Amino acid sequence: xxxxxxxxxxxxxxxxxxxxxxDFFLQMDPEYFLLYSPQEIATHLKMSYRxxxxxxxxxxxxxxxxxxxxxxxxxFDYFSEFSLLCGLITxxxxxxxxGHIYTFAETRTLRGITEExxxxxxSRKKIVDLFHVRLLRGEVFDEARQGEFEKELQALIFLLAQxxxxxxxxxxxxxxxxxxxxxxxxxxxxxxxxxxxxxxRLSEKWxxxxxxxxxxxxxxxxxxxxxxxxxxxxxxxxIEKKGVDVWDQIYLCDRQGRKIEGQREQGLxxxxxxMIKRFTHFLAWSPDPARxxxxxxxxxxxxxxxxxxxxxxxxxxxxxxLNLLARLFGTSEFLWxxxxxxxxxNLLPILRGFRKVRLLRNRLQMRRQLKRLLSHKQTLxxxxxxxxxxxxxxxFRIDMKHLLGSPNDLVVFSQAVxxxxxxxxxxxxxxxxxxxxxQYCRPLLRDRTACPFAICGLGKFGGREMGYASDIELLFIxxxxxxxxDQSTLGNGDYFERLAQGIVNFIEARREGIFQIDVRLRPxxxxxxxxxxxxxxxxxxxxxxxxxxxxxQALTKLRWVxxxxxxxxxxxxxxxxxxxxxxxxxxxxxLHLRHRQMKELVKPGxxxxxxxxxxxxxxEYAVQYLQMMYGRDYAVLRCTSTLKALHGLYLxxxxxKREYDDLRKAYLFLRVxxxxxxxxxxxxxxxxxxxxTSQEFRFLARRLGYMSGDWEKDAQxxxxxxxxxxxxxxxxxxxxxxxx
Numbered sequence: 001x002x003x004x005x006x007x008x009x010x011x012x013x014x015x016x017x018x019x020x021x022x023d024f025f026l027q028m029d030p031e032y033f034l035l036y037s038p039q040e041i042a043t044h045l046k047m048s049y050r051x052x053x054x055x056x057x058x059x060x061x062x063x064x065x066x067x068x069x070x071x072x073x074x075x076f077d078y079f080s081e082f083s084l085l086c087g088l089i090t091x092x093x094x095x096x097x098x099g100h101i102y103t104f105a106e107t108r109t110l111r112g113i114t115e116e117x118x119x120x121x122x123s124r125k126k127i128v129d130l131f132h133v134r135l136l137r138g139e140v141f142d143e144a145r146q147g148e149f150e151k152e153l154q155a156l157i158f159l160l161a162q163x164x165x166x167x168x169x170x171x172x173x174x175x176x177x178x179x180x181x182x183x184x185x186x187x188x189x190x191x192x193x194x195x196x197x198x199x200x201r202l203s204e205k206w207x208x209x210x211x212x213x214x215x216x217x218x219x220x221x222x223x224x225x226x227x228x229x230x231x232x233x234x235x236x237x238x239i240e241k242k243g244v245d246v247w248d249q250i251y252l253c254d255r256q257g258r259k260i261e262g263q264r265e266q267g268l269x270x271x272x273x274x275m276i277k278r279f280t281h282f283l284a285w286s287p288d289p290a291r292x293x294x295x296x297x298x299x300x301x302x303x304x305x306x307x308x309x310x311x312x313x314x315x316x317x318x319x320x321x322l323n324l325l326a327r328l329f330g331t332s333e334f335l336w337x338x339x340x341x342x343x344x345x346n347l348l349p350i351l352r353g354f355r356k357v358r359l360l361r362n363r364l365q366m367r368r369q370l371k372r373l374l375s376h377k378q379t380l381x382x383x384x385x386x387x388x389x390x391x392x393x394x395x396f397r398i399d400m401k402h403l404l405g406s407p408n409d410l411v412v413f414s415q416a417v418x419x420x421x422x423x424x425x426x427x428x429x430x431x432x433x434x435x436x437x438x439q440y441c442r443p444l445l446r447d448r449t450a451c452p453f454a455i456c457g458l459g460k461f462g463g464r465e466m467g468y469a470s471d472i473e474l475l476f477i478x479x480x481x482x483x484x485x486d487q488s489t490l491g492n493g494d495y496f497e498r499l500a501q502g503i504v505n506f507i508e509a510r511r512e513g514i515f516q517i518d519v520r521l522r523p524x525x526x527x528x529x530x531x532x533x534x535x536x537x538x539x540x541x542x543x544x545x546x547x548x549x550x551x552x553q554a555l556t557k558l559r560w561v562x563x564x565x566x567x568x569x570x571x572x573x574x575x576x577x578x579x580x581x582x583x584x585x586x587x588x589x590x591l592h593l594r595h596r597q598m599k600e601l602v603k604p605g606x607x608x609x610x611x612x613x614x615x616x617x618x619x620e621y622a623v624q625y626l627q628m629m630y631g632r633d634y635a636v637l638r639c640t641s642t643l644k645a646l647h648g649l650y651l652x653x654x655x656x657k658r659e660y661d662d663l664r665k666a667y668l669f670l671r672v673x674x675x676x677x678x679x680x681x682x683x684x685x686x687x688x689x690x691x692x693t694s695q696e697f698r699f700l701a702r703r704l705g706y707m708s709g710d711w712e713k714d715a716q717x718x719x720x721x722x723x724x725x726x727x728x729x730x731x732x733x734x735x736x737x738x739x740x
């Protein structure tokens with residue numbers, strides 16, 4: 001039989017060298033020759049012969065009856081190729097009915113093949129993939145779409161040829177989820193059980209995995225992707241569908257070419273495959289599905305490292321848990337890194353109590369809890385570690401709750417982060433102050449009474465408007481001159497300078513810009529002392545003082561936070577007298593500064609959500625300008641919150657109802673947008689909007705809740721809303737101030 005087949009192939013492929021034809025027969029699985037006709041084999045041989053380093057794949061689509069097609073792929077063999085091909089087929093609206101995948105045996109290139117032939121063939125293993133697919137109702141797979149399919153497949157194989165497996169996998173994951181979301185064929189159907197059996201006797205070299213389940217959208221893709229993520233190499237596949245049942249047989253080995261025979265090894269692989277496949281059902285709800293499934297695979301690795309307890313496995317496999325993990329893992333690379341670095345053990349408890357855990361916690365309860373934890377450590381360094389560990393854990397809880405909840409709960413989220421910062425700062429002050437007093441005794445005024453010390457917040461912290469990745473802007477004030485109780489030469493200035501420095505060093509930032517102490521707004525900036533006396537504060541911030549107009553403006557956000565409350569009230573009282581005195585204020589200089597920001601901090605062609613025309617700065621500055629202009633006459637304007645000040649401006653009729661509504665909506669929208677950008681990027685600095693045609697912009701839209709199913713339209717809607725709100729904000733800014 002084989003001899004007759006060889007003769008038929010020789011007659012059908014006379015232009016292909018005899019040694020190449022012989023090599024094809026030697027390397028191909030014997031089963032292949034029993035299933036396909038001489039004409040089909042000849043076609044595949046010709047496709048194989050045309051492969052080269054510059055042309056690593058041949059694809060052929062053959063239309064059949066009743067909206068079915070045969071897809072034939074012959075290519076060089078690359079790891080993860082089968083899963084990518086299954087994903088691409090799914091994303092084009094095709095359902096795999098049956099198929100066979102064959103990989104050449106280890107290369108046994110025959111003697112006598114010329115050097116040119118060797119270069120052309122590259123002595124690399126090849127695959128022959130044959131799929132019988134059915135077009136789903138409502139989809140189109142005409143010649144144009146077939147051309148698109150072949151083009152995308154070529155691009156994927158070239159990525160694999162360059163060892164860009166992760167990039168290729170991420171593209172396919174996104175295509176699949178985008179397609180299923182757009183067509184409403186989401187994965188959120190019934191999670192049918194998957195039966196998996198391993199057989200090591202059917203093949204001498206390969207472990208055979210037999211799978212039986214109900215057919216669901218992208219079933220084979222999710223299964224093959226799970227194997228690929230686990231580093232499993234696929235050699236041969238048989239695909240058969242009977243009604244709604246799927247029967248697959250996969251010949252596989254690990255990346256080192258070894259059979260998977262151990263009972264424990266097979267058990268872990270089975271668990272991982274089932275869990276990853278289940279998780280795939282929830283990717284439609286993930287802002288970035290490719291990132292989400294990659295991180296879930298790493299989660300499975302971690303769980304296997306620490307031991308798969310049945311209760312943990314059961315919890316992770318629940319529908320609600322998988323849904324939360326898909327949203328979490330597909331949102332922020334930084335949060336994932338932080339989770340694995342220091343917060344992994346907190347993940348499952350937070351998820352278990354997700355619905356019960358409140359975003360906003362009572363400050364008094366937080367402080368009592370922190371004090372109990374600190375009581376277990378006596379050394380300064382021990383307390384510092386406990387405090388920062390508590391801070392990071394609570395911040396992670398707040399970020400998680402905010403991320404998994406609605407992106408529009410900005411006000412509550414800001415209050416929660418600010419309350420945590422208040423508690424951490426209060427405790428850091430108490431610890432550092434007690435430590436210094438043990439060294440130098442109490443600092444006293446010249447009348448031998450205790451010298452007070454107050455910490456005030458500025459910026460977003462002062463306004464109780466902290467967001468994701470906000471820093472903590474501080475101002476340190478002490479009562480007056482004097483010295484420590486032990487009559488040492490350490491004056492109050494030196495004492496409180498050390499105290500301020502100690503507080504700054506005590507609170508660690510997980511990453512630059514995230515909960516980082518910022519003291520640049522103190523008198524004289526970086527050239528000045530960290531701590532200033534009340535006399536120095538009054539002198540600097542006065543009509544005859546050295547404070548620049550922007551420093552006067554910055555005091556609109558000043559709020560007493562910790563330390564002596566009476567001194568804090570005096571600081572706030574002087575702030576009111578200075579900022580809202582009615583004294584002339586150079587609006588022209590302020591507008592010049594704003595124009596410089598737009599020119600120097602925004603690159604041509606970019607949109608910076610903070611500094612571009614219509615950015616959040618336009619709203620914040622507009623409110624602060626109006627506070628300084630009218631705050632003397634209206635006490636309701638003398639507040640640190642932008643939203644409260646906006647409402648006050650409306651109440652006293654400085655803003656019309658239309659202006660108030662427009663500015664409030666724009667402010668909340670832009671703040672939510674900024675939080676989303678920071679959460680994805682993991683820093684506070686980069687607030688440049690992604691290119692509106694980019695994948696990153698689409699993920700941003702999904703993070704913000706734009707999930708109608710059509711990613712392109714969702715991105716367009718976000719783009720329109722950004723333009724609308726920024727135009728409203730900038731129009732108000734220019735019309736209200738630049739005509740004065």
